[in-house]
Amino acid sequence: MNIYIQAASQISTQEPLNEKWFDTPSYPDKILNESIDPDFKAYIPVMIARRMGNLLKRGIVTSVDALNKCSLNGDNLQAVITGTGLGCIENTEHFLNAVLDNEESCLQPTFFIQSTHNTISSQIALFIKCHGYNTTYSHRGTSFDSCLLDAFVQMKLGLISNALVGGHDEMTPSYFTLLQKVGYWKNTPLTDENFHAADTRGSISGNASLSMVMANMKVPYSLCQMRTVEMLYAPTMQEIKAKIDCMLEANGMKLADVDAVVMGLSGDKDNDNVYKNIMSEVTRDIPVMCYKHIFGESFCASAYGVYTAATAIAKKRVPSHLLYSSRKEILNPRNILVFNHFHNIDHSLILLSCPD
C-alpha cells in the first residue's frame, strides 16, 4: 500500500496559506520573528474564536484549509494527529503568571483550559466534529515527525486510510528570553547571505503552523508519495548510514537515486555540524536543501522540512534559494530524503518520492 501527502497549508513568517515562499520568500530579519496571520474571522466564527489564542486559531485555519483542498471533513477524516513542542505557551504563561502573582486565587479557568498541549488537536476535532483517532505528540524537535510516524504506521496496519497531521508552535517574547539564556537564539539577526556562515551557537526563532493531509490513495493533486518514516534515538554515524541504506534498499533505490537531502540547518554551529558530518560521511555529493533560513527555528520547524520537500516534488523543481551546497537549480526532483535531528539525540528520516 502506498501513502501520499495530498495537501498542505501553512501559517508562518511567510505569506500565509499559499506557496509564494517557494519562489519569492521573505527573509526573516529579526531574532524573534512573528507569524503573518490571515484574517481569522473569515474562518472561525467570533463566538467560537473568542477564547482561542493565536496558535490555536492558526492550527484550525491551516487544518480546515488543508482538508478543504481534498474535500475531507469531520465525517470522513479518520485521524487528527498533532505535534507541538510547547503547546499553547502564551496561555500557559498567562495562567502561570496569574498563579504566581495572585497567590493562587481568583484565577481565570480559560487560560488553564487553553494551556494544555492537546488543546490544538482536540479543538480541531471539535471544530470539524471529527470522532476519529486523536492524539498529540510533544517531543521537542521531533514532535511533528512523531505524528508522521503514527499516521504512517496506522495506514500500513490498515487502521486508518487518511489523517490530518500538523505541527504547531508559537514563541512568546518571555519564553524567547528564557530559551535565549540556554543558547537557543543568536544575539543578532542573520541575513540570507550569512545564514550558514556563522560559527556561533543559536538560531533565529520562527513560529510553526503547518497542517498536512495524508492518505493511502493517489489522487491527481497528490503532492508526493511518502515511502518511509523512521525515527532514531541517539544514533551513531554508522547507525544513521545503515538506516539510510536500509530505507533505500527497501524501496529498491540507491543513494544515487536521491535528488536532494533536506536538512534542518539553522545557523547554530552545534546543530549544523551534525548535518555537515552527514554530508561529508554519508550523502556526499547529493545536493542539500534547507528551509530554516526562511521559516526560522521552532520545535515544530521540521514540519517545514517535509513541506519544503513535498512542495519541490509537486512543483518539479528546487529553486536556488532553497539549496545549501550548490546554487544551481534542480529540475524535476523525484526522490527527496528529509533528515532532521534535535540536539543530536532524536533523529528522523523521511523519504518522499514523486507520486507516479
Next chain:
Amino acid sequence: MEELILELKKEIIEVLNLDGMTPEEIDENAALFGDGLGLDSIDALELIVLMEKNYGIKLANAAEGRDIFRSVATMAKYVSEHRTK
C-alpha cells in the same frame, strides 16, 4: 442600579472576550446562557471569578451560580445585596 448594570456588562464583555460587542447590545433581562447570549459552562466559571475578584462574593460551586447568572439584571441584584467590596 443602572450604573451597576452597565459596569457588569462592560466586565462581562471583557472577561468573556465578547469581541466587538457593546454594552448596549446586551439586554439586561435576556438570558445569558442558552438561547440568549449563548454562554456556556466555562463562561459560568469565569463569571464566578469575576464575582469574587470585583465584588468579593464567593460562590461555592457552579450550581449556585445558575440562578444568579440568569441575566445581567439578576446578577446586578445579587451583587448589590451581597457585595463586600
Next chain:
Amino acid sequence: MTKILVTGMGIISAIGVGKTPTVQSLLNGKSGIGRIKHLKTKHLELPVGEVSCDDEELKIIAGYKSSLPITRTSLLGRVAIKEALEDADIDNRRPRKMAFISGTTVGGMEKSEQYYHDFLNNDLHNDYISLHDCGACTDVIAKQYEGKFDMVTTISTACSSAANAIILGANLIKAGYVDAAIVGGTECLSKFHLNGFNTLMILDTDKCKPFDKNRKGLNLGEGAAYLVIESEESMLQRKIKPLCELSGYGNACDAFHQTASSSDGEGAYRAIMQALEMSGLSAKDIDYINAHGTGTGNNDESEGAAIMRAFGNNIPPVSSTKSFTGHTTSAAGGVESVISVLAILNDFIPANLNFSEKIETLSFSPVKECVHEAKLSHVMTNSFGFGGNDSSCVFSKL
C-alpha cells in the same frame, strides 16, 4: 496479527513504590489520598494522592547519582521504568529493537513554577529552563538507557497520555518497527494544574467518591507507571515469561466540548467498542472494568452512559482506583493499566472506595469492597482526557 504481550511492569504512586506494595494497598483497601506534604501550594485544604518520598529519596530509589538537575516528573518516571526493565529482564536479554514512549503534560512545570521569577530575573536556575517541556522530561528518563532505545517520543493528551503511549507502542510493534516498547506515563503534582483544576471547580475538598450520587469532584494524584510490551516472537526469542496479553485498544475523540464530556459518552463509547472489536471479545467476556472514574459530576455520568451503551445487560464489575491513587492525570493510563494487570495476576477486583449511593441515571453501582479470588480473564481500562481524548485498553489472561 502480531500478538502483543506484557512482559514487565513498574509503578509508583501514592499507594506504594513498586508492584508489591501497590497490590497490598489495593487488597487492604488502603487509600493513598491525604494531606499535601511536599507540593508548595497554599491550597492545603485539598486532599491529594502524593507520593510519600521527596525528590532526594526518589533519587536514591531511582539510582540517580548525577549532579545534574532533574525534575520530579522525570524522577518518578525513572523509578517506574527501572522496575519495569528489571521485571522484563531487559538488561540481560535485550530485545532487538525497542522504543520508549512516555506520556506527560506537566513535564517540568513543577520546577518552572518554583523558579519562574528566577528564570526571568537571574541565572540561578537556568538549568531547569531546558527541562520544562514534555519531551525533555522523557529524554532525561531515556538518557540513562542510551544505547537501549531505538526511538523515543512523548505523548501529551492530558489525562489519557499514557494510554495513548500504550497504543502507539503496540502499533509500532505490529508494524515491525520495533520488537518491544516501554510505554506509559509520568506526572508529578504541580501548583499549576492543581490551581487549574481548582478553577474548574472539580476538586473535592474531601476524599473523592467516584460513581457516587453525591460526588463532588476529583483528588489529584501523582505517579508513574510503565509496561514493557513486546511481540510474541521477541518474547519467545528472549525466553521471557509473559504476564498477560494486550488484546485490544481504541482511541476516539468525543468532539463535544473543550472540557466537558458528552452526556451520552460518544467518544468513550467509540473507544470502548474499538477496543472490544480489536480484542475479538464481546461485552459479556469482560470480567472487570477499571474505569476512568474521576469522581467529577460530568465524567462519571458520561462514562457511565458509555458503559451502559457498550455493555447493555452485561455490565461487568466496575471500579475506579482513583479512590486509592488520586487522579494521576498523564500517568493515569499507565498506573491503571498496571493495576488492571495486577488484578488479573493476583485474582482480585479492587474496590471503588467511598461509594455509598448509586447515580440515578446509571443502571450499575461500582464494586464497594475488594473482591478476592476473582478469576479475571479480560479486563478493560479506560482513560479519558480533556478535549475528549478518549482511549480504552483490554488486557487478557494467558
